[in-house]
Amino acid sequence: MTDAVSAAWQQIEAVPQRTLKELFASDPGRVAKLSQRIEWGEGETAGGIRFDWSKTHLEEDLLAGFEALAEARGFAAQRAALLGGEKINVTEGRAAEHTAQRGVGSEASVEEAAALHARMRLLVEAIHGGALGEVKHLIHIGIGGSALGPAMAIDALTRDLALVDVHVVSNIDGLALEQAFAACDPATTLIAVASKTFTTIETMTNAASALNWLRDNGVSDPSGRVVALTASPEKAVEWGVDETRVLPFPESVGGRYSLWSSIGFPVALAVGWEEFAAMLAGARAVDEHFRDTNGRDNLCLRAAFADQYYTSVRGCQTRAVFAYDERLALLPDYLQQLEMESNGKRVTADQRPVSGPTAPITWGGVGTDAQHAVFQLLHQGTNLVPIDFIASVAPGDTLDPAHHRILLTNCFAQGAALMAGDAGEDPARHFPGDRPSATMLCDDLDSAALGALIAFHEHRTFANAVMLGINPFDQFGVELGKRMAKDIEAGGGDFDASTQALLEAAGLG
DSSP, rough: OOOOHHHHHHHTSSSSSOOOHHHHHHTTTTHHHHHHEEEOGGGGEEEEEEEEOOOOOHHHHHHHHHHHHHHHHHHHEEEEEEEETTOOOOTBBBBBOTTGGGGGGGGHHHHHHHHHHHHHHHHHHHHHHTSSSSSEEEEEOOHHHHHHHHHHHHHHHHHSSSSEEEEEOOOSHHHHHHHHHSSSOOEEEEEEESSSSSSHHHHHHHHHHHHHHHHTTTOOOOGGEEEEESSSSHHHHHHTGGGGGGEEOOTTHHHHHHTTTTTGHHHHHHHOHHHHHHHHHHHHHHHHHHHOOOGGHHHHHHHHHHHHIIIIIOOOEEEEEESSSSTTTHHHHIIIIIIIIIHOOOOOTTTBBBBSSOOOEEEEEEETTGGTTHHHHHHHHSOOOOOEEEEEOSSOOOOOOHHHHHHHHHHHHHHHHHOOOBBBGGGOOOBBBOOOEEEEEEEEEEHHHHHHHHHHHHHHHHHHHHTTTTTOOGGGHHHHHHHHHHHTTTTTOOOHHHHHHHHHHEEEE
């Protein structure tokens, strides 16, 4: 830790811890200062999201301290390196060029992304046009970033209409694949195999079983029903996929940041190319804000300021996300991987032990269901948990407007109640209050808004990593257990007595 970083942390930690009520009372302009919109489009394509961080404990002195920390950590230079296509993933010697897929990055990478998107669009529109025969279903097989992003986006955007019925399968548990088989007609089903290396054991095992299912059910050329989404196109061709149905993406696009590349193929197939392009456009609006805005006015960086405050100063070990919109039911799952795989590290980018906590545990659910499950702890428990609320002004349903009105009033009331608290009639009915929350309020939860929400969290994650001095683009922590699983599969390995007993009990020892 440099002297400048230490000095910034000392400045932050010296700020008195005032309550939210005190902060609002002392500054009538607080809401305006800590609420801001990101907007995109015009006319019928216009939209935006309001980001309100006023119910967090951020205030002038803390913001100044965190701006000093960002400067000490070289945030501006790191941001430029990210967006310029430099090898910012230092442990693996790679760039991290997911923003180039949305049109923000080095000129060469943006041009490459546009060409690959054009190739994907041709295939999507050819399938919609009947070039591969009648296609009613797609089984998309991947894991981690190759599955979570597509599953979330499809669930969010196809509640009222899907051009093709998509089933995302990630689990090696055969029940997951059998459930997809039961919902699909083999004669009208395509298989998408999504793997960066085209060697991931769970994905390739599921893919082989899917081909066997097609063959066993009368499809004469199962390989002809496969689309490959990969950064290793030669391995896909070797596996048996015709090169016309291989959609590559660059090696510099990491798995949990890959929805914008050909990994988004099932999304485009389900909702149509124009909607996929709108998702890219919403993300690009956030990219441009992140690129062009400095200090506390940069909303992604401001969110990271709050994240760092609660983990490092207030000792919060978790952060909760509650979407008051059924279409975002899978968002907490998606953010778990994005944030915890990116920033769940114990060494800095230069291989030194971190000096404090890194990523909190991300969790959450859907309102109003969550209110009747976990909000008891959030209001009256002994854990301090910062909360993000996400909602849409426009409803996603066509029922009586009372449904959406009640949904939104519950969302806003929870944030107000967490902050205000209530003395209560007795200790059991006492709510301490002063519990922080932030709100992201979309004009409408359409494709562009979804893209913007995802990009916001990507940049928030990166900003947190810079503030911590860690590399958010590797994930070696997932490898050890996978290596041990391979040892077991190969009949080897030297395990502890408990694990050996479990293997024997399951007939695997």
